[in-house]
Amino acid sequence: MTAMGEQVAAAADAYSETGHPLEIMHDLTQTYESVAQSANQGCGVSEPMPRLAQLVAASPVDAALHDAYGKTLAANSYNLLGKDYVNRDLSHYLNEDFQGETLDQYTLRSPKDCxxxxxxxxxxxxxxxxxxxxxxxxxxxxxxxxxxxxxxxxxxxxxxxxxxxxxxxxxxxxxxxxxxxxxxxxxxxxxxxxxxxxxxxxxxxxxxxxxxxxxxxxxxxxxxxxxxxxxxxxxxxxxxxxxxxxxxxxxxxxxxxxxxxxxxxxxxxxxxxxxxxxxxxxxxxxxxxxxxxxxxxxxxxxxxxxxxxxxxxxxxxxxxxxxxxxxxxxxxxxxxxxxxxxxxxxxxxxxxxxxxxxxxxxxxxxxxxxxxxxx
Known part of the structure; x- marks a missing residue:
């Protein structure tokens, strides 16, 4: 899992497109299976890496991208999820029921007090x-x-x-x-x-x-x-x-x-x-x-x-x-x-x-x- 995380981080570093962290990570997730296989081979592991383990291994990169995006724009990342910031609506990640919708409709602009x-x-x-x-x-x-x-x-x-x-x-x-x-x-x-x-x-x-x-x-x-x-x-x-x-x-x-x-x-x-x-x-x-x-x-x-x-x-x-x-x-x-x-x-x-x-x-x-x- 550590090897896979390192490979996902390297892939993110080499990513040449521009976009919101949601979009970048969605593109990277398409490679998780092949990256997991590569990591397994490098570690001499024959058992396939479960999808859950793949998600956990890559999650630090996901968090880092969202954190860096917010810090770069001097804004909280949860307030950068609307149409002014994303290029794809939720139907791209989920299904047609989410046509025209973005994550700002499903998140709060301020955190709950406690x-x-x-x-x-x-x-x-x-x-x-x-x-x-x-x-x-x-x-x-x-x-x-x-x-x-x-x-x-x-x-x-x-x-x-x-x-x-x-x-x-x-x-x-x-x-x-x-x-x-x-x-x-x-x-x-x-x-x-x-x-x-x-x-x-x-x-x-x-x-x-x-x-x-x-x-x-x-x-x-x-x-x-x-x-x-x-x-x-x-x-x-x-x-x-x-x-x-x-x-x-x-x-x-x-x-x-x-x-x-x-x-x-x-x-x-x-x-x-x-x-x-x-x-x-x-x-x-x-x-x-x-x-x-x-x-x-x-x-x-x-x-x-x-x-x-x-x-x-x-x-x-x-x-x-x-x-x-x-x-x-x-x-x-x-x-x-x-x-x-x-x-x-x-x-x-x-x-x-x-x-x-x-x-x-x-x-x-x-x-x-x-x-x-x-x-």
Whole structure:
């Protein structure tokens, strides 16, 4: 992947045409398959590189182009998406339904002032003191209850197994108990969960059984579930029997790893998925395009990260803050590798020191992607 990223960067450097970053990157994406093959050969790898890996490998170039374009014009990149700046409308990237439309119609001219942050509750993360045989005493909260009180959290992403129904149900009920105890000390009555089965559910029936059992065991916990992240295998074409219509009537079910292009979004919609998870690491322009497509089709929207820290977290947050309909963002870098945020905390304190469970995305208004390197 590193080799592919380097080759995409070289191709961007050698690109001789002029145009908006969306247009340049769209042209470069046509070469990803051949570039991936070349990178594999150079590294002695025989297994084909998945499309998702290709997008991730090329994403730094995509982000850099959008950032440089904005900084060159002394303007925020999210405000350079209209007809005054682009040469192709969205039908060039999506389909005829987007004829005459541009991304400024699907993005905000100013970022949302603040956004709730989804805190990750890992399968092994301690919920209460009884789950801690030994304390680390590293200065950070160590149980879910402590994190909730420390950051006044209102959004939690719960990691589940997907192949152990009883454990999954009991885990959510246990999270609800720990959260309720902590929220009581804050006089907070409203908080939310997202559920991530890591694609481990064998079929949609597992999800339906889980939701039914959770309703039996804790109606309150079920009521707090905001959405369910891709519960079954990411290969939608190979598993067309995994139709999500019935589950999506209960809670939004979003595609994540499956989302690699517009065609995969349309296929997921056909299979009953009712939402889309955007990630900056799949490509900045690609995320904007998928955000527009999701809005056009009235799909639930969320933005997720991959333990992003520093600039990568600010990038992810700036994306979430500029797309209508996204109510919260993920950011677990502060939990697992907080040292990576150290250089960024002084210039952007509100992005790394939560207030009422939110981050201050309104600060991301600088030229480019909304922030600048503090060094």
């Amino acid at each position: 956004m709730p942050l989804y805190h990750l509750v890992g399968a092994l993360d301690p919920l209460a003191d009884a789950d801690l045989p030994n304390r680390l005493n590293d200065g950070l909260p160590e149980t879910l209850g402590e994190w909730i009180v420390h950051d006044q959290l209102t959004h939690m992403k719960i990691k589940l197994n997907g192949d152990d129904l009883a454990w999954d149900v009991e885990r959510v009920i246990a999270v609800e108990a720990a959260a309720a105890a902590a929220q009581e000390t804050l006089a907070c009555t409203q908080w939310h969960y997202s559920l991530d089965f890591n694609e481990k559910c064998a079929n949609v029936q597992y999800v339906l059984d889980f939701l039914a059992k959770l309703e039996e065991g804790s109606p309150a916990a079920l009521s707090r579930v905001q959405y369910i992240e891709q519960p079954t295998h990411r290969d939608l074409r190979a598993n067309p029997e995994n139709r999500m219509h019935e589950a999506a009537r209960i809670k939004p079910v979003v595609i994540d790893e499956s989302l690699v292009d517009f065609e995969s979004l349309l296929l997921a919609r056909e299979l009953g998925y009712s939402g889309v998870a955007l990630k900056a690491c799949k490509g900045h322009g690609e995320a904007l395009l998928m955000g527009a497509a999701a809005q056009k089709h009235n799909l639930f929207l969320c933005v997720q990260d991959l333990t992003c820290i520093g600039a990568s977290f600010l990038h992810s947050a700036s994306l979430a803050a500029r797309i209508p309909g996204i109510a919260a963002i993920e950011g677990n870098g502060r939990q697992y590798c907080p040292a990576g945020n150290a250089d960024w905390e002084t210039p952007y304190p509100g992005m790394f020191q939560l207030q009422n469970g939110t981050v201050a995305t309104g600060a991301l208004i600088e030229p480019g992607l909304g922030f600048s390197n503090p060094r």
